[in-house]
Every structure is written in C-alpha cells, then in structure tokens.
Amino acid sequence: MxxxxxxxxxxxxxxxxxxxxxxxxxxxxxxxxxxxxxxxxxxxxxxxxxxxxxxxxxxxxxxxxxxxxxxxxxxxxxxxxxxxxxxxxxxxxxxxxxxxxxxxxxxxxxxxxxxxxxxxxxxxxxxxxxxxxxxxxxxxxxxxxxAPGHAVHHVAWQHGDDLFVGDVAGVRLDARQTPRAPTPPPDIDLDAWAASVARLRALPARTLHLTHYGSYPATDAHWDNLLRTMHADAARVREGLERQLGADALTAEFTRAVEADLAQEGDDLAARFRYACPAWMSVQGLTRYWTRKANA
Missing domain, CATH: 3.60.15.10 (Ribonuclease Z/Hydroxyacylglutathione hydrolase-like)
Structure with a gap:
C-alpha cells in the first residue's frame, strides 16, 4: 500500500x-x-x-x-x-x-x-x-x-517503488528548494556520502521520502543538486577555517550564505530550515570533518 x-x-x-x-x-x-x-x-x-x-x-x-x-x-x-x-x-x-x-x-x-x-x-x-x-x-x-555519510548507522529503506531516505537525500522543505545536506557532528564523511548517493540513485525507486521534508521524484537532478550544495557548503566552512575565523564568526557567515540561498527559492524557507537543519550544527559537523581530514 x-x-x-x-x-x-x-x-x-x-x-x-x-x-x-x-x-x-x-x-x-x-x-x-x-x-x-x-x-x-x-x-x-x-x-x-x-x-x-x-x-x-x-x-x-x-x-x-x-x-x-x-x-x-x-x-x-x-x-x-x-x-x-x-x-x-x-x-x-x-x-x-x-x-x-x-x-x-x-x-x-x-x-x-x-x-x-x-x-x-x-x-x-x-x-x-x-x-x-x-x-x-x-x-x-x-x-x-x-547509506553512511550523514551517520555511520544510516540506512535507506525500499518498499516497492518507494525509497525512505532519512537524511541521506538531504533537507528539502518543498519542491522549490534545492536539497541541502544536513551535516551535524560527529559522523560526517563527504566521501562516504557521495558513495551512498551513487548506490541509492541506482536503485529502482520512483519516489524519495525525506524526513525533512516530503516526497519527491527520484530524479538525477535531486541527487546532483544535493551533491552540488553539499560540496559548496563544505567549501564555505573549509575556507572559513583557512581564514582562521572563530566558531561564532564562521557560523554567522555560513548562516548568512545559506539563508541568502534559501531566500532566492522562497520567503518562508529559512525559518523552517532553522528547525530542520540548524546552521550551527552543520558548521560543527563540517569543522570536525575538515579537522579530521587535516590530521589524518
């Protein structure tokens, strides 16, 4: 059913x-x-x-x-x-x-x-x-x-043509919004996430069901846009770290950039996005990711 x-x-x-x-x-x-x-x-x-x-x-x-x-x-x-x-x-x-x-x-x-x-x-x-x-x-x-990347304990569940993707297909609050990766600590791994996307997009599913928020056609465009914004957001944090911004300044800069993107897609998106994917958590997760990469 x-x-x-x-x-x-x-x-x-x-x-x-x-x-x-x-x-x-x-x-x-x-x-x-x-x-x-x-x-x-x-x-x-x-x-x-x-x-x-x-x-x-x-x-x-x-x-x-x-x-x-x-x-x-x-x-x-x-x-x-x-x-x-x-x-x-x-x-x-x-x-x-x-x-x-x-x-x-x-x-x-x-x-x-x-x-x-x-x-x-x-x-x-x-x-x-x-x-x-x-x-x-x-x-x-x-x-x-x-489907790791967001979390090491993440799976997607397929039931017929329906694929329940949790957070691995991103946050997309409605059809106007480009999907964005939620990146809280401690498990963020962008390489693993990209590999998970490759696996999931190859499955014979017609509809993606996102926790945050709603159901969308399982198109290449959804996955491509997710990867694009994921790497763009990660680059924003990396560049802030390279400029030695403190956590508060980096979070403020990241928040302004993300909310400016969202404002171009819908006036009401940023307010809901703060509940679904707080910017400070994404900055924390990506900071941890880049720090671990640098120390590897």
Whole structure:
C-alpha cells in the first residue's frame, strides 16, 4: 500500500519533520522514522486519521538513530512494535544513556523541550540489520541499503517503488528548494556520502521520502543538486577555517550564505530550515570533518 506522510509539527511548525506510515496488507501499520518523543501526541493523531492507534504499529524501521528520527522508538516498542535499525546503532537504542548524554551537551537546557524522553528499546523488540537485509511483514517487504555519510548507522529503506531516505537525500522543505545536506557532528564523511548517493540513485525507486521534508521524484537532478550544495557548503566552512575565523564568526557567515540561498527559492524557507537543519550544527559537523581530514 502507498505510504502516508504524517507531519509531526515539530515545535509547533508544519513542514519540518515527517514520519511515514505504510499500512500493511496483513494488518497494522509500519512506521519509518517516527520522530522524537516530543511529537508523540501529533504522531498518534496522525495515525488516527488513518484509523490506526499506537498499538497498531507492528514495526518501526529507522534510517538512523538521531533523536529527530528515532527518539520515540522505545515508547512504540513498549506498546508492541518491533524496531529495526542498522547494527551500528542498535546498542544505542537498547541503552540510550550515552546517546542522550551526548545530545544534552549540545542542546543543554533545551533538550527536553526539543526531544522529550527516549525510552530504551527492549532487547526482544530490537532487530539489527545490515546492508541488504530484508524485513518481511506478511506480504510487505522492506529492503535495507547501507547509506553512511550523514551517520555511520544510516540506512535507506525500499518498499516497492518507494525509497525512505532519512537524511541521506538531504533537507528539502518543498519542491522549490534545492536539497541541502544536513551535516551535524560527529559522523560526517563527504566521501562516504557521495558513495551512498551513487548506490541509492541506482536503485529502482520512483519516489524519495525525506524526513525533512516530503516526497519527491527520484530524479538525477535531486541527487546532483544535493551533491552540488553539499560540496559548496563544505567549501564555505573549509575556507572559513583557512581564514582562521572563530566558531561564532564562521557560523554567522555560513548562516548568512545559506539563508541568502534559501531566500532566492522562497520567503518562508529559512525559518523552517532553522528547525530542520540548524546552521550551527552543520558548521560543527563540517569543522570536525575538515579537522579530521587535516590530521589524518
């Protein structure tokens, strides 16, 4: 059956974080990237429009374990859902304390309001997948393709002609906007990301479903534009580092450049983009990337 986009209205803002619901032929529903716990009520309401409850969620398929994608997975597992995630992320879902501690150093006092609680996934509900794994739910099959670059635990899930790409296909808030790569620390690897793009664009998919935000034709233009802006943004940070800009100055310069690009595509894009892909996080991730490259 066709997937349904559920707008999670993150921080009260539409068009920032999407979860995807796939009704199963055998009954119940699968969720891809159900979002953070802070939007659980909105998720439940969205499922209700499809005549499902939280208890009808049979499977949660995660593209990766970042809180905006996976934060509510443990809560859904406690309600009976099985959770599928790449093997490099599974341990963090079983014991999310380290993940949460790391996130709290970034978000500080805003942590709870942004993301809410993150419950551990019971081990009997947690399933680690690898590149090429298939999750079979009755007559519905979901195929995993390993897609690092944004995160070392990132996969894309294919169901028929639909490819659920998490963050590896970028942030694209609507059709006007050129896709841009979200580059938070700690795992950003542009070479791995480009290789993932090559793998995913070769798959027989017709539609890309992005967490941030929406569904778009799986065209070469989407992937080409993503790579172009990814390398342009990375070059901006590298050049700032070469000029020995401090973190605040570099972030301010990067923000102005990105928001100027977005303003040319739509007056309302920059405000939503700040929620979907904060510039300071992208600068941190790219700074770490270039520093590691220099020290390799």
């Amino acid at each position: 066709a997937p349904h986009l559920l707008d999670l209205h993150f921080q009260g803002t539409p068009g920032v974080i999407a979860a995807y619901a796939v009704p199963l032929h055998s009954g119940g529903v699968a969720l891809i990237d159900p979002g953070p716990s802070s939007t659980l009520t909105t998720l439940e309401r969205g499922l209700g429009t499809l005549s499902f409850t939280l208890e009808d969620v049979r499977a949660v398929l995660l593209t990766h374990i970042h809180l905006d994608h996976a934060g509510v997975a443990g809560t859904l597992a406690e309600r009976g859902a099985d959770v599928y995630v790449h093997e490099r992320g599974a341990a963090h879902l079983a014991r999310p304390d380290r993940l949460l501690a790391s996130a709290r150093t970034i978000y500080a006092e805003h942590m709870d309001a942004l993301w809410g609680d993150m419950r551990p996934v019971p081990r009997e509900r947690l399933h680690a997948v690898q590149d090429g794994s298939t999750v079979t739910l009755g007559s519905d099959a979901f195929h995993a393709t390993y």
